[in-house]
Amino acid sequence: MTKPFFLPLLSLLLALPFSSQSPENPNPNPPTAAHVELTRYGFPIGLLPASVRAYTLNETSGDFSVDLGGSCRITLPPDNYLATYSKKVKGKIVQGRIAELDGIRVRALFKWWSITGIKSSGENLVFEVGVVTAKYPSKNFDESPECEGKHSSS
Numbered sequence: 001m002t003k004p005f006f007l008p009l010l011s012l013l014l015a016l017p018f019s020s021q022s023p024e025n026p027n028p029n030p031p032t033a034a035h036v037e038l039t040r041y042g043f044p045i046g047l048l049p050a051s052v053r054a055y056t057l058n059e060t061s062g063d064f065s066v067d068l069g070g071s072c073r074i075t076l077p078p079d080n081y082l083a084t085y086s087k088k089v090k091g092k093i094v095q096g097r098i099a100e101l102d103g104i105r106v107r108a109l110f111k112w113w114s115i116t117g118i119k120s121s122g123e124n125l126v127f128e129v130g131v132v133t134a135k136y137p138s139k140n141f142d143e144s145p146e147c148e149g150k151h152s153s154s
């Protein structure tokens with residue numbers, strides 16, 4: 001006995017985009033101007049949570065400041081490190097390099113560590129915690145994460 005109702009179901013499944021890397025987040029947020037700015041400097045949008053309220057960038061010095069509207073907690077791929085973003089994240093950005101970063105911390109080895117800088121080679125991101133670095137494929141950061149511990153709605 002054939003089951004013809006499988007056919008429309010199958011074509012529906014095939015029509016779904018397979019590009020999404022996180023099935024638990026089927027509606028990725030559209031990038032804000034700050035996210036677009038990140039990509040201009042060679043970084044993936046997933047470095048910033050979706051909840052960007054405002055940002056400033058001095059294109060001469062590279063000094064930037066991102067207002068997230070409140071502190072924010074997310075889980076970083078691929079190793080599921082817990083990370084917190086301060087209400088305000090600041091630093092200095094040039095092509096492929098973020099330095100003097102202030103406002104992003106990750107939980108590892110039972111301690112909170114401040115991420116002080118991030119380098120991008122296009123293919124990979126290198127996170128700097130003081131003199132310690134950790135390298136991850138940039139494609140893990142293709143989507144802006146949703147804040148888990150948001151203090152205000154957006």
Ligand SMILES: *[C@@H]1O[C@H](CO)[C@@H](O)[C@H](O)[C@H]1NC(C)=O
Pocket residue numbers: 058059060061062
């Ligand atoms: C941008 O940075 C440059 C170089 O540090 C500085 O001279 C200028 O005053 C800054 N502009 C603003 C609007 O802060």
